[in-house]
Each structure stands twice: as C-alpha cells, then as structure tokens.
Amino acid sequence: MRPGFLLLAAALLAAAFPFGPARAAGDAARGRALAEEHSCGGCHGPQGVSGQPNIPSLAGQPADFITLQMILFREVLRDAPPMPDLAQGLSDQQIEDLAAHYAALPSGPAEDRGPRDAGRFHDGALLAERLRCGICHLPDYRGRMQIPRLAGQREEYLAGAMAQYRDGRRHGSDTNMNAVMYGVTDAEIAALAHYMAQQ
Amino acid sequence: MMRTCLALGLTAVLALPAMAQQAATPPAPSWAQGRPDGMAASPLAPHAPRMTVTAPDQVPVAALRVPQGFKVELWASGAPGARMMAEGPNGTVFVGTRTIGRVYAVTDQGGQRQVRTIAQRLNQPNGVAVRDGNLYVVAINRVLRYDGIEGKLDAPGEPADLTQAFALSPEEHHGWKFLAFGPDGRLYMNRGVPCNVCEFDRDRFALILSFNPDGSGQRIEAKGVRNSMGFDWHPQTRELWATNNGRDWAGNDTPEDTLLRIRRPGEDHGFPYCAANWQDPFMQPGRPCSEFVAPAALLGPHTASLGMRFYTGTAFPEAYRNQIFIARRGSWNREQLSGYDVVVAKLDAQGNVTGIEPFLTGLRDEANNRFLGRPVDVLVRRDGSLLVSDEQNGAIYRITHGQ
Structure with a gap:
C-alpha cells in the first residue's frame, strides 16, 4: 500500500474514533520472523488465512485485538488449547510485534469457504x-x-x-x-x- | 471503565419478538435496559484497555498539571492495568487490576521502584487491602489472604483461601470489588448491580457491605448504591464516604456520578429509582428522590468517579487536611469526554461539601476529544505524598508539595 493511502486511512480512523491514546505500535517485520520461528502459520495459515476448521484467520485483524487475546492466553485467562501453552514466555513487545504482523496481512476468506446459502x-x-x-x-x-x-x-x-x-x-x-x-x-x-x- | 454494562445492541436483543419464544431460558439480565430508541445506533462503546507495558518514556507525565507549589512525577511504571492501591506497614504498595488478572507489589529500592507480580490468573482482582501485615485480595469469585506478605514478596506462596466464608455473588457484571478496612476493623466492599439499570433484589445488590475479616458477620452499610469503586472514612467523624457511578444511556449529561456521605449504616441512597437527585423515568412505577438520602456532592456525568481518600497527611498545605481526593477514570458513554482527572472535594467543618476543584489534570485532550491516561485510584502514603494509579498506562504518579 502506498504511504499516502496509509496516512489518509489513519487520519480517517482517528477522526472516526478519536478517543484512545496514541501508543507505540509493534514491528511487523520482527513479528513475521517470530511467527515463522513459532510456526504460527502451521495452524493459522502461512499468510494468516486459516485453512483449518476451528482455527481463526488472523490476517487483517486489528492489532489491539490480537494483542489483547495473546495477553489473555499468556495470562491463562482464556482457555483455547494449545494457545495458552504457546503464549508462555512471550514478552509484551513480542506480542505487539506479532499483532502488527498479522494486522498488516491482507484479509480474505479461506480457500475452503463453501458457497453462499x-x-x-x-x-x-x-x-x-x-x-x-x-x-x-x-x-x-x-x-x-x-x-x-x-x-x-x-x-x-x-x-x-x-x-x-x-x-x-x-x-x-x-x-x-x-x-x-x-x-x-x-x-x-x-x-x-x-x-x-x-x- | 467500565461501567460497562450495556451491551451495544442489547436493547435490540431484548426487543426481539423471537426471544419471547425461548420460554425455557431464564429471564434476560436486563443489560441494555434504559437505553432510549434514539440512542440505539450510538457508536459509544467502552474504550480499549491496554494490557502491555507502557515504556516510561511513553507515559504522558509531561502532560500532567497540578496546582502551584505541587510537583508530579512518574513513581512507577510497567504495571499494566494498575488500579486500586493499598500500602503495607513497610511501605510496599499493592496494586489490584481487572482484565489482566494480576496483583502487583511496588517497592522502593534506593530511589528506584521495583514492580513484582505477586498474584496472577485471577478473575478481576481489583480489591486489595492490608491489615496487620496481611494482604487481602478480592477477585469476583475469590477472597485470598497472604499472611506476612511483605516478608515474602519474591515467593508469596499459597494464600489462605477465604472464598467460602465470604460467599460472594458470582455475577461478573459490576462484580469486581473495591476493598478497604474500616476504623472498626471490619472489611468493607461494594456489591454492584448486575446490570445498567434494572429491577433487582435491593437487599442483594447495589450495596456496600462489611464483614469480619474472616468473612463472618456480613452487614449492609449502604443500600441503593449502584456501584461504588471507592470509599474512605472521615478522619475525625469516622463517617463512611463513598463514590458512586451513575448509569449509562440516559444522555450526555444525565445522571451525574455522586459522592455519598453515609451517616447511618443501612441508609438507602436510591438506585435504581433515584440517582444524583434525578428520578429515573426508566423505573415504572417510580419512587421520588425525596424518599432517599441525597448525595453530598455531584461529580459530573459519566466521569467514572472511582478511588477516593481523605487527605490525612501533613505534607500538603493545611487547606487540604481532611479533604477528599477523587480519581475520575473518565467517560465512555458521553460524546464529549469527561473526567480523566483527580479532583478535590472541599469540606467545611460540618462536613458539607463546598466545592469540587480540579487537582490533577492534563490527561484529557479537550480540543481533540482524546484521553492520554485513566486515573483510577488515589493513595495517601505515610510520608504525606499522594499516589495516583493510571490504568491505561500501567503507571503510578507521585504528587508532593514544596521542597
């Protein structure tokens, strides 16, 4: 995506939802390396679009949402095996990096999506x-x-x-x-x- | 936050004729009652919490403002979700949280603060209180006691589990607790109402309760209190004073949060019929405000007025002695943000509130309708300084005077 478009999108988003404080974002490149290291794509799909039943797609999810869920897993406050185990030992920065990586991937439906009823x-x-x-x-x-x-x-x-x-x-x-x-x-x-x- | 009650869309859910066919399900929990049709499409929703560490240089301490003669500084950071505070005999500050499920212990180490996580994986352990060197932690569904906690911060071990003796209600909504020991040695906590506004058993919810420290002898200290997230006792009269959160979805300026003066145990403060001298038209048939105790002061609409303490130190000017500091976490259910500050309720010799004055400001960016942080609790330390917890930034500020 062109930087100009990103800036515009950010501005529009800020205008629509002006409340929250600015925060330091994660680093998507570091997040991609971490995702490869931990084989996240084995279940969630190499590009964050899941081809496996009951495993969610992560591509294009809001970074805050991914961060929140990963913290809940790490703190063992959300039960969805094997994620609580996999999240152990991840630092806040690593979680924010992973979130930035998946948030930046283009969202899309799974290849095995059935026809519309x-x-x-x-x-x-x-x-x-x-x-x-x-x-x-x-x-x-x-x-x-x-x-x-x-x-x-x-x-x-x-x-x-x-x-x-x-x-x-x-x-x-x-x-x-x-x-x-x-x-x-x-x-x-x-x-x-x-x-x-x-x- | 969260006077979170109201789920967006719940009005619609409850209005669905299709729901009527589910005779087998229990009655709806009434979460969305009280929102008028005109607000059904409102985009207002609770703000996202932050549960990762905010680096010290990202904490907005430079934006903070205090009255002339005072100084505010960053005292501790790296405690995501920091909310209610209690100080141990040796000066350890214990800090409760909600979503992240942790309790922190903050200690002074040669001018630097060390933050330890001493409990985790709890369901909203908001309530912390210390008595005789023992730390009490109350989550929605649990009461724990860590004996001699300050001697074992690195390895707190297994706490005594008092859950059964306290027999807490399991309701999640407004089920997190503020906790404090009274001058009578009893343990006080709120029991909020499990909805935004609804019919409920007024002897079971919207209460401030007290217990013997072992959980026996439950007593109702105040009724009709929607959800109090802060209370303290007047240092001279020993009267209980409390903050109280008004309901959502009654308009930008209605109702206001309140400061309650509880002169006699068991007094009725009016919820759900009356709040902030306003008879809620949602309740039909209603009951007029004249039937209930009037609040001591109004604290602004949707401000989320939470932690409050009387100033008992001597380090601040005499004018602050026995006045009430109140942390206002800040609104979500209001188009223009309100709160996000610490105010002082000024009391005269008779205990009448003569005004509400700003004290710590700068976290609400009025021009852009944004917030930079969310103050949840205030704590007067033994040295007379005032600590303020900022949940959004996982930080604690320290306010001193003079020098």
Whole structure:
C-alpha cells in the first residue's frame, strides 16, 4: 500500500474514533520472523488465512485485538488449547510485534469457504441488523481496536466463538459480547456466522 | 471503565419478538435496559484497555498539571492495568487490576521502584487491602489472604483461601470489588448491580457491605448504591464516604456520578429509582428522590468517579487536611469526554461539601476529544505524598508539595 493511502486511512480512523491514546505500535517485520520461528502459520495459515476448521484467520485483524487475546492466553485467562501453552514466555513487545504482523496481512476468506446459502445469509443479515453488530465491529465488519474483524472469518470458528460468549465460556475485556449473545439460539448463531463468513 | 454494562445492541436483543419464544431460558439480565430508541445506533462503546507495558518514556507525565507549589512525577511504571492501591506497614504498595488478572507489589529500592507480580490468573482482582501485615485480595469469585506478605514478596506462596466464608455473588457484571478496612476493623466492599439499570433484589445488590475479616458477620452499610469503586472514612467523624457511578444511556449529561456521605449504616441512597437527585423515568412505577438520602456532592456525568481518600497527611498545605481526593477514570458513554482527572472535594467543618476543584489534570485532550491516561485510584502514603494509579498506562504518579 502506498504511504499516502496509509496516512489518509489513519487520519480517517482517528477522526472516526478519536478517543484512545496514541501508543507505540509493534514491528511487523520482527513479528513475521517470530511467527515463522513459532510456526504460527502451521495452524493459522502461512499468510494468516486459516485453512483449518476451528482455527481463526488472523490476517487483517486489528492489532489491539490480537494483542489483547495473546495477553489473555499468556495470562491463562482464556482457555483455547494449545494457545495458552504457546503464549508462555512471550514478552509484551513480542506480542505487539506479532499483532502488527498479522494486522498488516491482507484479509480474505479461506480457500475452503463453501458457497453462499441465500436463505441463511438473509437471516444472518437481519439478525446482524437487529443485534447491531456493525456499531462496534463497524458496518463492513472489519473490526476496530479490541473488537475483532468478522468479515471473511471461518464460519465454524465464528459460530463456536459466539456460542462461547453466550454460554459464559469466553470473555473479552468487558462483558458486552456475553450480553449481546444472551438468549440467541444455535440456529440464529449459525445464520450470523454464515453471514459474517460470507462477507 | 467500565461501567460497562450495556451491551451495544442489547436493547435490540431484548426487543426481539423471537426471544419471547425461548420460554425455557431464564429471564434476560436486563443489560441494555434504559437505553432510549434514539440512542440505539450510538457508536459509544467502552474504550480499549491496554494490557502491555507502557515504556516510561511513553507515559504522558509531561502532560500532567497540578496546582502551584505541587510537583508530579512518574513513581512507577510497567504495571499494566494498575488500579486500586493499598500500602503495607513497610511501605510496599499493592496494586489490584481487572482484565489482566494480576496483583502487583511496588517497592522502593534506593530511589528506584521495583514492580513484582505477586498474584496472577485471577478473575478481576481489583480489591486489595492490608491489615496487620496481611494482604487481602478480592477477585469476583475469590477472597485470598497472604499472611506476612511483605516478608515474602519474591515467593508469596499459597494464600489462605477465604472464598467460602465470604460467599460472594458470582455475577461478573459490576462484580469486581473495591476493598478497604474500616476504623472498626471490619472489611468493607461494594456489591454492584448486575446490570445498567434494572429491577433487582435491593437487599442483594447495589450495596456496600462489611464483614469480619474472616468473612463472618456480613452487614449492609449502604443500600441503593449502584456501584461504588471507592470509599474512605472521615478522619475525625469516622463517617463512611463513598463514590458512586451513575448509569449509562440516559444522555450526555444525565445522571451525574455522586459522592455519598453515609451517616447511618443501612441508609438507602436510591438506585435504581433515584440517582444524583434525578428520578429515573426508566423505573415504572417510580419512587421520588425525596424518599432517599441525597448525595453530598455531584461529580459530573459519566466521569467514572472511582478511588477516593481523605487527605490525612501533613505534607500538603493545611487547606487540604481532611479533604477528599477523587480519581475520575473518565467517560465512555458521553460524546464529549469527561473526567480523566483527580479532583478535590472541599469540606467545611460540618462536613458539607463546598466545592469540587480540579487537582490533577492534563490527561484529557479537550480540543481533540482524546484521553492520554485513566486515573483510577488515589493513595495517601505515610510520608504525606499522594499516589495516583493510571490504568491505561500501567503507571503510578507521585504528587508532593514544596521542597
């Protein structure tokens, strides 16, 4: 991407979400080396787009989101084996470098993504509207700050994550997702996951 | 943060007719109640926390401002998520956190501070208090006691687990605790309301409670307190004073956070019916504010007024003696940021609040509607200096006077 575009994008983002303090970013090049060293791509895909069921794609995720999740793994506050083990010993700087690396990779759907089901896609769109997913995750579901990208994520991973939030088995840095998912049925989760994965 | 309650979109969830078909599920937890339709598309959401170390040269200490004659400096850093503070007999400052699940111990080592992580993997261990050299840590679901902690900071070992005796409520929402020992030797903590605004059992939630240090003898000290994240006792009258967080989604300027003066144990301060002299129209049928104790002072809308302590030292000018320092973590549920500072509640001889004055400022960038840090707690050390924890930067500032 051209530097000019990046600057413009950064300016637009800052204008849209002006609250947060400026922070030192990680180093994407160091993060790439670290990801290779730790074979992250073995599960998450060489370019951060996962081809394995229940393993999320990381490419294009907001850096803050990746950092937050990696800290939760390292501190053994989020249970998703084998990640808590793999995160042990990583420094804050290494985690921020990994986050910068994956945030900079182009997002995209997995190669094994199935075809769109018009009915479920439509149901998912209506639910996403009613649940107002796009307010926090942004209207194109690319995420922001600690809030993850949903667009193009693996469908079965999204369904699993939403069920975990609903059932109180997963927490973010606050309880919003647990509240949003309260009482949402498995069928509704399936439709939402399909809709997001097909973005 | 987080008076986090309200999930964006929950109003929509609860309004879904489809939900009605789920008769088998328990009643909805009411998280989003109280948000008017007009705010349903609001982009306001809790700010992202920072849980990685902020390097000392990145901590915005140069932006901090204090009144003339005072000096503010960076006292400690490298403690991500630093929130509530308590000082041990030998001067160790213990620091609780929320999301990152740790408790830190900060010690002075020849002019430098050493930060140790002495407990981790806890569910929001916000509450820390020290009594007779023993450190009490309260997470949402646990009460732990580290005996003789200052003699074993490098290897704290297994704490005594008092969880069962305290029988805490498991609710996560507003379930993190502020903790302090009263002058009566009892252990005090809040029990927040598990929603933004809702119907709930008023004898179970929105309380300040006290216990014997072993967890027995629970007593209600104050009712109708939505969520207090700070309290202290007047050094002369021994009255309990507390901060209280107002609810979200009632507008940019409504309601204000409050400072409560609790003259008699068990008094009712009004939530959810009344907050900051404002009868909440969400509650139908309502109850007028005249039925409840009025707050001692208003602390601004959505400011997240948290840690508070009376100034008991002698190092600051006489005018600050027995006045209240209050950390305001700063708003998320307001279009124009509010708070992000430390204020002083000025009290007259009768204990009436005569004004709320700024003390530590500079963390709110008003022109750009940005914040640089989030003060959560204040602590008066034995030397009379004032510590201020900054959760966003994992830092602690030290304020002194003169010299």
